[in-house]
Amino acid sequence: MNIESIGVFCGSNNGVNNNYTLVAEELGKYLANNNLTLIYGDANVGLMKICASSSLNSGGRVTGIIKHFWQRNTLPTPALLI
Numbered sequence: 001m002n003i004e005s006i007g008v009f010c011g012s013n014n015g016v017n018n019n020y021t022l023v024a025e026e027l028g029k030y031l032a033n034n035n036l037t038l039i040y041g042d043a044n045v046g047l048m049k050i051c052a053s054s055s056l057n058s059g060g061r062v063t064g065i066i067k068h069f070w071q072r073n074t075l076p077t078p079a080l081l082i
Contacts, residue, residue, distance in 0.1 A: 003036065004036065005038070005039050006031060006036050006037070006039065007039045007040070008039070008048075008051055009040070009041070010046075011046050011048070012043050012045050012046040012047070015046075020047060021050055024050040024051040025050050028050070028051040028053065028054025028055035028056075028057075031055050031060055032054075032055045032058035032060025032061075037061040037063060038051065038055045038060060038062045038063070039064075040052055040065070041064070041065065041066060042066035043066070052064065
């Protein structure tokens, strides 16, 4: 079985420990460097933003999935808007 994408569920804030931010950034880089698509909740805030931005900045592929309700009330990641 060949894994092509990974779903990541993480916070919409940075958390109380700076290590969470560091790990989210490293995860984004890891996914990009290993040709894995990140699938996440598409919020442009917190750990979700850090992980997605890190993957995009490392040349990775990112798919954001957000409900219409949240799209109106939360800022989706601009790089993913179509």
